[in-house]
Amino acid sequence: MTSTAETSYTLIPNQKYRRSNRRSRQCCNTLDTDSQSLSTLGHFQTLPLEIFQMVLNYLSVKDISMLSMVSKTISNRLINYISTPSGNRRLLLQDFHNLELPGKREVSYILEHYKSLGLLFKRCTLLLPTKDRLKYTHKILSEVSCFKLNGCPSPLHCLGLQCYGVFLQILTAGWDELECHRVFNFLCELSNLPRKVQTVVSSKPGSARKLELRIRLYCRSVLLNHWIHRSDSAFWLTRILKPWPMVNQARLLYIIFGPVSSLDGHVVWQKMIEGPTDETSLKGLADAIKLLYDTEAREWTADDVISLVDELSVVPREWLMENNARLLILSGNNICFTFMASKAVNGRAVELARLMVFLALVCEKDLYCMDWAVKMMQKVCKVFSTPGERNNFLQCVENAFVHMIMDMLQAVLSGDRDEEDSSFLNLFHLVNAQANFHKEILYLTMRSNSNTTGFDYVKEQRRDTNLQRAGRWQRLYLRARGNTTIVLQQRIISEVSKMQDSLSEIQSVD
Secondary structure, eight states: OHHHHHHHHHTOOOHHHHHHHHHHHHHHHHHHHHHHHHHHTGGGGGSOHHHHHHHHTTSOHHHHHHHTTSOHHHHHHHHHHHHSHHHHHHHOOOOOSOOOOSTTHHHHHHHHHHHHHHHHHHHHTTTSOHHHHHHHHHHHHTTOGGGSTTTOSOGGGOOHHHHHHHHHHHHHTTOOHHHHHHHHHHHHHHHTHHHHHHHHHHSOTTTTHHHHHHHHHHIIIIIITTOSSHHHHHHHHHHHHTTSOHHHHHHHHHHHHSOBOTTTOOBOTTHHHHSOOOHHHHHHHHHHHHHHHSTTOTTOOHHHHHHHHHHHTTSSSOOOHHHHHHHHHHHOHHHHHHHHHHHHHTTOHHHHHHHHHHHHHHHHHTTOOHHHHHHHHHHHHTTSSSHHHHHHHHHHHHHHHHHHHHHHHHHHHTTOOOTTOHHHHHHHHHHHHHHHHHHHHHHHHHHHTSOHHHHHHHHHHHHHHHHHHHHHHHHHHHHHTTTSOHHHHHHHHHHHHHHHHHHHHHHHHO
16 A cells, blocks of 8 residues: 555656646536536426527416526526516516506506516525615616606506516515615615605695605505505605604605695695595595504604604694694594693693694594593593693683684674585584583593493483484474575585484494
């Protein structure tokens, strides 16, 4: 064994031979790698690349995404296929406008297609760093103009941003917060979103209507609408709002979730100022506020949300108090109580009393249970530190009722009536609200001082009260038939119908 070792040592080749030997070994390694890559192709190894891509044309996007999980070699081939002109034409559907909608089948089809495409990109780029995944995705999708903030000439009638949104939602589902931060920054850089937001929040409301509409559609369709979990929606809404001061946050929140015109889709800035609005105009804002108040939104404190609501109520100018009250009711008990408690702590008893009266008025108009308003006032009273402050607040509530009724009565007597005779209806609602509010206070007092039989009596009295309310509406209609406009008659008929529906629900519960 020694002689053999020595013989092998003396036969070491010179430097030139070693270099050529290293080169040959490298060639062998390359051949081994190529053969290994070819072996991972399976039966596709025997097919030319052109035939392989023709086979892909017969597969659905979901099937192609499953195929990408077979091996890294096939995944690379699929990435190359996506980049080809034929792959682009096949995968990037761009018929976002000319959609016939029998049962919305075409809309759901194209959205499902982009969901599947998002899954394909997610699987094909699985092994790449986040930065490279985003660059590759942008390289492929940059040719679709409707995916850009300013790309589509008619954004209201385009599904492009919705398709882009569902694509990104599937692509980034399961990514950690740091990666999602990178995604948001990447999108901001591509769309120049911060600069556009700066333009609309620093200019006069409505002066850049088209840009406001595009920001609204981009934020909702791409960043917010498609998430399943509330924590994800809260994360993306926080990314949109947090970079800005509180005043600008309120403006931006109104642009994204505020009421819009049914004709052209533009934001209606005067809606909360000119007159009472309905629940549908406030629902988007209320849902956004609840989302930020939830525990999932870890970057927002209760004080932050209450300050945001306070700022929102003066966008673009101070709202009617009735609209403010309706927004608080739609935002939920916790937000409503916290908002009112903050006013109580800060000594704003008169303002709080007016808000309490409008909460009762909204309960009367929208057929909410009046005992909710009474219980809310009861909770707010506990915030005051001394009996004197509590009594002063209750006196302010009574004074607010009196002043509002006198103001509305003066408006009715002045004779300045519009087509719907809204001043008369507001007075009618307010008088009923005051009566039912005080009645619920009496019921609450009786309930606290009585046994179960007394409570059943109170419940029976409340049912009788609701029957009397419906009867009052019917008598008002009969009395008004001869001397009111058709619009007012129709309004009263509608209210009677609502009251009857409410009564049937109450009776079914009892």
